[in-house]
Amino acid sequence: MNLNDIKDPNFLKTMKPKELKTLAGEIRSFLIESISETGGHLSSNLGTIELIIAMHYVFNSPEDVFLFDVGHQAYTHKILTGRINQFQTLRQTDGLSGYMNYQESVHDQWESGHAGTALSALLGILYAKKIKNEPGFGVAVVGDASITNGMSFEALNLLGTDHLVQGIVILNDNEMSISKSVGSISKTLTRFRSMKLFIKMKRLWQIILPNFILNFLSRVKRGLRGFLQRQNIFEDLGYMYVGPIDGHDIKGLIYNLERAQKVKKSVVLHIITEKGKGHTEAEQDTIGTFHGVSKASSMQKGISWSEVISLDLEAFQKIKKTFVIMPAMAVGAKFMNFAKHFPDRYLDVGIAEEHAATMAASMAHQCIPVFLPLYATFAQRAFDQIMNDIARSDHHVVFGIDRAGIVGEDGSTHQGLYDVSMFYTMPNMVITMPYNEKEAANLLYYGFMKQKHPFVIRYPRGIVQNRISLDEIEFEAIDPTWTYLEKGQDLSLISYGPSLDLLLQARLDMHLDANVINARFIKPIDENMLHEIMKKRSPILVYEECSNTGSLYPQILKFMSTHGYTNRIQSMSITDVIVKHGHYQDMLKKHDMDLSSVKKVIEVLQS
Ligand SMILES: Cc1ncc(C[n+]2csc(CCOP(=O)(O)OP(=O)(O)O)c2C)c(N)n1
Incomplete structure (x- = not known):
């Protein structure tokens, strides 16, 4: 099929497993080619193609809500919800976001970027649906590294035993964070992976035995398994645990997702995927080099x-x-x-x-x-x-x-x-x-x-x-003071870090007789130098590539008011605005922080 024709995921519903598999192959080829040009999260997205196809096949987004932890692994979701034509602009200025994005689609109902939020958000969605009396499932996809996050555990602790709501947690286990996953949860998951035969038998029992026998057996089994094998942490927390499942087998995924829909308690569906699947180097990457790759031309x-x-x-x-x-x-x-x-x-x-x-x-x-x-x-x-x-x-x-x-x-x-x-x-x-x-x-x-x-x-x-x-590399003693990169009489340009280069450039281009001051100690401030420059009564520009709420600029203002200085002073900063994705220089320009903006502010200060 022509992937460019996809407008929404409904077309999947009539497809046969074989056709879905072919679709997965087409999406995989597309992603490998497209990400190699634009950059982006390569490995994580190659691992979730079959899963996301199966999710959209079984569930009805947006009535059923999908939450992707971090949100970096949802490119296939973007494709199936009609955004493939924007992939050439992925992560670029005014282009498609690399993460879930509320503004892009009604199918994006949880934004994050920071790991560990999906399960708390899942509980929020489920409670909201209940309060509003709205139908629909909540399905959260969480990686084996993100599930070890403290926040994930705070939510796991509640969801498993909350009888008012049922959530579906898909644990996407590829044994990798960006690098190798660490800690005892990771070891526990490895133990689960080695229990495949046991899981297969359990699946069979569940098909052939009636519920009351299953419940009885489940209790016996927990005792027995606790004795024989140590327990399953998710079952102990109150979930029905299903898995481990091959996360690249669309048919198996569909079967298990449909089962999860019918269960009357929250489910953890443990799927095993291969990070970077279909891309040889990414598949073999144990370090994390292919987790996110850069745009070819931006090296x-x-x-x-x-x-x-x-x-x-x-x-x-x-x-x-x-x-x-x-x-x-x-x-x-x-x-x-x-x-x-x-x-x-x-x-x-x-x-x-x-x-x-x-x-x-x-x-x-x-x-x-x-x-x-x-x-x-x-x-x-x-x-x-x-x-x-x-x-x-x-x-x-x-x-x-x-x-x-x-x-x-x-x-x-x-x-x-x-x-x-x-x-x-x-x-x-x-x-x-x-x-x-x-x-x-x-x-x-x-x-x-x-x-x-x-x-x-x-x-x-x-x-x-x-x-x-x-x-x-040599180490030298350094004084906790500010330094002059350039000295002058007419005004003082203050900043810290590599942003100072912008001020030096402006000084040069505008032939300014200005101080350029390196405020390398942002806190505490260098009061001696501040007295020195304030006494000259010349104007001051404080340039900070960050929010100026509670940063260096207000400290300088406080200093001025304490000592009665009345110099003209102007702040350049990125305050009270959200900076979107895009090229660094474009963002500087968009937020009036580029060289030409610096020059304009200096002109005003000097007028
Ligand atoms: C709070 C926080 N810390 C660090 C990161 C950086 N980070 C992004 S993805 C990732 C690894 C996620 O691994 P996993 O959850 O297993 O998902 P996978 O990419 O393997 O599918 C990390 C550490 C983050 N997004 N949020």
Whole structure:
């Protein structure tokens, strides 16, 4: 069939299993070709094609609601709901989102981007349907890594024994998070996978025996299995557990989904899929390189900020041994080499930011130097733990806040725009951002060697100019002050991180006699330098690629009002707006943060 003709999933209902299989093959070929051009979540989507076809075959979306945990694995859902023609714009400015998106389709009824939300949302959907007296099932697809998230367990704990609602939880088990799944849940699932024969027999009993005998047997079985095999965690939590099922066998999936519809309690359908199915390299990938792939034409030269920080920390091990707690982002945060070189100083804790923060706090209390890398957006998950266990108690944890600022293609759920405000509210927190590679190394050194407070080093998603290697890295003492990148009389341009390059460029292009000030210590502020520039009474621009609610700008305003300074001051920031997916430069422009916007603001300030 011509995939471009798909308008909605109804056409599936009359198709035969063989035709559905052919369709899966066509979608797989399309996705491999299309994602290799645009970039996107390759492996996860190649693993869910048959599942999503079966879901749309059995259920009636949007009356039946589908929730995809994270939402990165739902490309087939996008195709079956009539969006294939937009795939050439996937993750691009004004194009198709890489995640579920309320604005794109009535079939997208849960947006997330952050792992672990689907089961809570499922309970919400089911209760809403009940209150509104609306028909329809709720079906949540959760990966074997996302189900280990604390939030997933909070919801699992309730749904299994809630007799007012019935949810269908599809546990999509591919043994992978981005890299390998970790922890005891993962081990438990491995044990389930080895129980296939037992499961087949159980399926047979359920077909041939009447209900009351099944119920009786179920009780006997639980006792017996508890004795013989240890129990099934999902059954213990009150669910009917069905599985493990081959997640690429459409016929089997349809059979089991139809059964799940008829069960009068919540069901966990455990399916086994292969991440990257149909793409040889992705199938063999045990590291996570193919979880998300970049657009072919967007490969930039140089190395990423994440790699700089990871290399710095490796080099720093000669000076001090530090422990890294990694919440599931080893590949993106570029810590695979660190993990290999220092296995006894590294722990992947899975998608568990809250746990990671509290664990870091207690290690710090035991005087272990801990480095905690968190993407800015995922650090939000651990607000309470960072606030209560680290900041309140003044524990010396060093944070690497990665993907700070506009993130580009991942879009609104992944923007790193709130971390400065978040950390600013926290007592004892020191917040920094390096301008270049050299400063990154020095801040890391300073954070571990000269600080006793919780210490944040934030860095963006982009690429650094100069490639650095391990043996080039040197650490120097750094003062907790701001520095002048350029000096001048007429105005002061203040920022931190690589955004300073924009200000330097504006200065150059406009032939300005201006200070360009590197506020590398975002908190605490450099009061001496502020006095120095304020006394000149010249105008000030504070440029921050983040929300300015509670960031550097209001601190400078507070300083000015305390000391009675009345300089003209202007803030450029991304405040109270949602930044969508798209090219980094496009987003800067769209939100009046690009070079030409800087120049316009400077002109106004000088007029
Ligand atoms: C709170 C949070 N932390 C980290 C991530 C980054 N992340 C996106 S997908 C993913 C792995 C998900 O694995 P799994 O749930 O097993 O789904 P799969 O991709 O294997 O289908 C991670 C860690 C995230 N989205 N949310």
